Amino acid sequence: MLSRVADNLYWMSRYIERAENIARFVDVNQAVALEPGDLQDDPWAPLIHATGDWPLFAERYGQTTRESVLRFLTLDPEYPNSLISCTRAARENARTVRESISTPMWEEINKLYLLVNRAARELSPSELTYEFYNQIKLASQLFVGVTDGTLSHGEGWQFVRLGRLIERADKTSRILDVKTYGWKHTPAPGDVQPTVVQWTAILQSVSALEMYRKVHGRIHPTCVMDFLLLDREFPRSIRYCLRFAEESLRIMTGSVPGTFANRAEQLLGRLRSGLDYTSIDDVLADGLHAYVDKLQMQLNQLGDAIRECFFATPALPVSAK
């Protein structure tokens, strides 16, 4: 497959997943911020912190209000990670590889793009309701389903899955971080702690509540963290994401388990096995935020390695001419 096409497929998939996760992000906070007797002075600030794009927000908006945060995350075309920017980027990538994806895939991406663009034209931030974000989530899920059902599961599909899972791992870590931002270590008595309602909202934002109940029953903060970080079977847990991201890489390179053929495989294998042999107590010993921060950094390094190994234009032997 063309390196450029692989690059486009991988990023198309990442941007769709990113758009979906912005919707999930906003969702969790909508639910929490509506709770009476607000525990936090500024319920919208953590959302921006969790994106890692605080300086950009501060520069463009200053104050965190429901309106400014929703505009920034959803409709701001100048913010490269906003919902609308991600949707456009996904579509540009898809358009460039239109011949490599199936028509139903293209049609779903295009419909998502039209939906978001229409919202940008017609809706004000106060009209961005649960219903709107739910439509985004569904459109993304539909795209994933259509991709599975209509794109041959060859190299291209592996790049699509790889992109989706790496993006999802990163975003699940950030959703977890929204409410735990600011914890230096294990919560101290003075720390403002999320309530059961808030932890429930976090689970709901990744559609994980029912599956969580089957494993852990009642809501305990450590169990929620355990579930979203380390559950082996839940499809949005970080461990699950990395397990199958690794599988995609292996299928493409043909490496047997326990070995690696390139830098990307090495980094991902190390990261995945780390999660396989970690318990939630180990995580809490470092502090959740510190743990998540390191994880995000490692995911970024993995992303760089994937680009180097698969997408970068190889240096060519000098032509005879």
Next chain:
Amino acid sequence: MFEGYDCGNLFDEAIQSTGAPRPGAAALVKRINGLPPEELQRRQRMADATMLNLGITFNVYGHEGGTEKIFPFDIIPRIVEQHDWDQIELGLKQRIHALNLFIDDLYNDQKVVNDGVFPRELLETAATLRPQCRGFRPPQGIWCHVTGTDLVRDKDGQFYVLENREVMKRIFPQVFEGLPIAPVENYPEKLLATLMHSAPKGIDDPNIVVLTPGIYNSAYFEHSYLAQQMGVELVQGSDLAVVGDRVYTRTTRGLKRVDVIYRRIDDDFLDPACFRADSVLGVPGLMEVYKKGNIGLANAPGNGVADDKAVYAYVPAIIKYYLNEEAILPNVPTYLCGDREHRKYVLEHLAEMVMKPTNESGGYGIVIGPRASKAELDDVRQKILANPRNYVAQPLLHLSTVPTLVGDGIEARHVDLRPFVLCGEEIYVLPGGLTRVALKKGSTVVNSSQGGGSKDTWVLRRNGLHAPGANGSAQNQSQTQLVGAM
């Protein structure tokens, strides 16, 4: 729906001057008349929504956030009757055959010039002539693999060739998606066969790619559509590299050899080492590989010389010279301003004629005498005098009309017809082709950039509709969930 339908004294493709439908269109007219009110409009909206969802759009202005519009499309089809189509098909095959021989001759022996049939001066002043191709013969001697030819029908019902070829122009994807009346013929399949045929000798299973200038090109949708339908890779110049004597694509597993490029980039931009040095769309060194016979290019570089509108005027003579036949499809009478006698006539009749630059396409620079202001006529007079070779003039044709959905009703709108011809092992004419329609009342400008739209083109077959045979029923779906399992 057709009460009050007025096509004036022009030729209408569906309705006769008596108001009765033409035989071929009778079934369609009856069908439309039988639809409930608003049904046509409803279907038109559905067709538009489908095209929007499928992203069959072009950017109106700018790119980021700019409104995208669908290619305007009218759902009432244009019908071409079998006897008309037979003449078009034969005429186009003859024409492309002769033009291929002509181009090959121009770049090699130049017999047609030496025998005094085609003026040397016209040849040497043709902006589309590529001296870099002198002495070269492409694989199988084919120069124009894919050709679109613009036809119009005048008042008398006769089809004329209006333009030689508009190879690089947009085709509109729905043209390829099967023609509902003629048995569905698969254009991408035929195109693939044509491209395979243009591979270098000795390569049985060529690796074919479609080369596009990229997503901002107005025909990008078509490039990606054709690549997808043929199951070949769509590449940009930066995906290709020349190493040694071969062309390769850059893949996730290293370099992969390419054997045929269906290029949708103009000659000028194809290879900065051979043509325009500032091109960033092309592949440096491509022409060297091509001349060594290691890559097939469709269309062959240099084939554009046949698009010159002054060359067009000579097509009947060219057909006579190479094939010893009369042209089956007539030309529109054409006056070459480079010729003293012709120029004198044109300048005396500017207000009645249509003046066209010889090397432009897409309707640019055309002046329609009867509709031009005095200033515009003076302007074109100066341009002709300054560079006579650059202009031809033709009498104004009265383009035929087709019923078209306009607001609440159906009105007559002018159309042309662009069939597509593939030249491989044999010459193939895709039944139907692109019907372009001028959506503005009275307008004859069908270009999509200037208010034109498209229609489906249905070619009627004598044998009528092809109905799928009954092959018996399938196996029962015998397995069901056991009662009580739930």
